[in-house]
Amino acid sequence: MTKIKEGIIDALSENDCFLSKQELIEKLKSKKIKPARSTIYRELRFLIANRIIIKNTIKGIDYFEIPQNYHYHLICLKCGKISQVRINNFLKNLEKQIAKQNNFNIIYHSFNIYGYCHQCQTYLSKK
Ligand SMILES: [Zn+2]
Ligand SMILES: [Zn+2]
Secondary structure (H helix, E strand, O other), X not given: OOHHHHXXXXXXXHHOOOEEHHHHHHHHHHOOXXXXXXXXXXXXXXXXXXXXXXXXXXXXXXXXXXXXXXXXXXXXXXXXXXXXXXXXXXXXXXXXXXXXXXXXXOOOOOOEEEEOOHHXXXXXXXX
């Protein structure tokens, strides 16, 4: 485990939801880790390939996250704000059922709900 990999994993687990590449670089900087961008990309690719982290591309921006604490994402189409929605046991069980019925070994899920956040709704209705 390289120092950079460890730094990326630490930063993502502290955050507990998505971080963009830029945010991730900022977090690493605050941990006194300043790798070259090409090194970060290589480490990210490795971590994704080994299913340690997941990548989600939203509106052309790559976001990274450790698949911990089950949650879905609410993504605002206007300001791009991403919020978490904790999911309940009903959905967890549903996923288990889907896995069983389809004999599918689920490693992670990525469920995004798109729409307008509260602030943007207010803004759009005033227009
Ligand atoms: Zn998340
Ligand atoms: Zn918004």
